[in-house]
Amino acid sequence: MNGVKEGLREDLWVDDGLAPKIEYVAQQAEETGQNLETIMKENKSLRQELELLKSVVIRMDRKVSEQEKEITELKGRSMRDNLLHCNPQSQRQLRQQQETPFHVSPQYPSSLVENRKHLSELQKKYTEQKVETKIKGNKLVFKNGNVYKDKVLVPRAEDVLLALDEEKEALGHIEVVTSEEKREKGNRFIANAAEAKTYGDVRKVYKKICSIPIHAQASYRILVYRFTDKDGKLIDGYMDDGEYGAGRNLLKHLEERRLNNDVCVVTRWYGGEHLGGMRFELMKDVATEAAQKLNP
Known part of the structure; x- marks a missing residue:
């Protein structure tokens, strides 16, 4: 054994x-x-x-298709011998030609028209601050020759796709609140909101939302923000992302509700049918819901 x-x-x-x-x-x-x-x-x-x-x-x-459609519409509204007149200098030359048998009216892309409105708003704000500016073409120029540049822009595709792992991780830690989704005639709307006290905060939140695949393929990601900086100055702004007029309407809505230190991104998926002014009301609804969750 x-x-x-x-x-x-x-x-x-x-x-x-x-x-x-x-x-x-x-x-x-x-x-x-x-x-x-x-x-x-x-x-x-x-x-x-x-x-x-x-x-x-x-x-x-989708954006390329929209631009092609816009060019086609512009050509249909303002043509002479198959020439698209978007250059103001060309338009003046045509008007000076007495033999021209018709009037050529200026036809500008929607993006250019909206940009001029945005510059006019900015010029008004600077005028209230007693800062002299001039609108030259599609630029707002200060008295010293400096050109105004938006502090927050729509994240470029390459910035989203080539973000480093460390940045992705940092963006993932940003806390956001989300509204319920609203639908109307195939269109979908949803809002995400977060706290922001600097331009850097605003940019990070915007990039976080635009880096989420379902939002990355959306038709529009409209940004609005209002915050008080370290010097006590109220800072606000918006980015339409092609949904012209939306940012202006949403920012006014935030001002009326006296919301501060907030950044909100309203995402819209276009469903093929235009909604007119109703779309702005739907955007306000989801933005309000997200803001209320952020500031209960």
């Missing part, structure tokens, strides 16, 4: 016995589990990046 016990002990504990083999198998299983977990995380990250890339491509394709 003692011999049998000794033999079993040797089988279990010698260098090539059963116990070391079991321990080796357990270590291999643990390493395999860790490798599998790493692969799953990388796979998840790749899927997210692919979804984001698909969303960006979808949005870019």
Whole structure:
């Protein structure tokens, strides 16, 4: 009996016995589990990046189609010998030609018209602050020659797609509140809001929302913000992202509700049917809901 016990002990504990083999198998299983977990995380990250890339491509394709449609409409409204007159200098030259048998009215792209309205608003604000400015073309120029530049812009596709892992992680930690989705005739609206006290906060929130695949492929991501800076100055602004007039309406809505230190992004997915002024009311509804969740 003692011999049998000794033999079993040797089988279990010698260098090539059963116990070391079991321990080796357990270590291999643990390493395999860790490798599998790493692969799953990388796979998840790749899927997210692919979804984001698909969303960006979808949005870019939609924007190109919209621009082509706008060019076609402009050509139809203002043509002479198949020439599109968007250059004011060309228009003046045509008007000076007495033999021209018809009047050529200026036809500008919607983006240019909206930009001029935006510059007029800014000029009015600076005038109230007793700062002299002039609108030259599509620019607002200060007395010293400096040109006004928006502090917050729509994130570029390359900025969204090439964001570093550290930045993605930081954006992921930003807390936002979300409204319920509203639908009308195939159009969908939703708002996300967060706290903001600097331009940097505003840019980060905007980039976070635009980096989410479902928002990245949306038709419009309208940004509005109001905050008081460290010097006690009220800062506000908006970015239409192509939904002309939306930012102006939403900012006025925030002012009326006396909301401060807030940034709100209203996302709209166009459903193929125009809503007219109703779309602004729907945007206000979701923005109000998100703001109320942020400031209960």
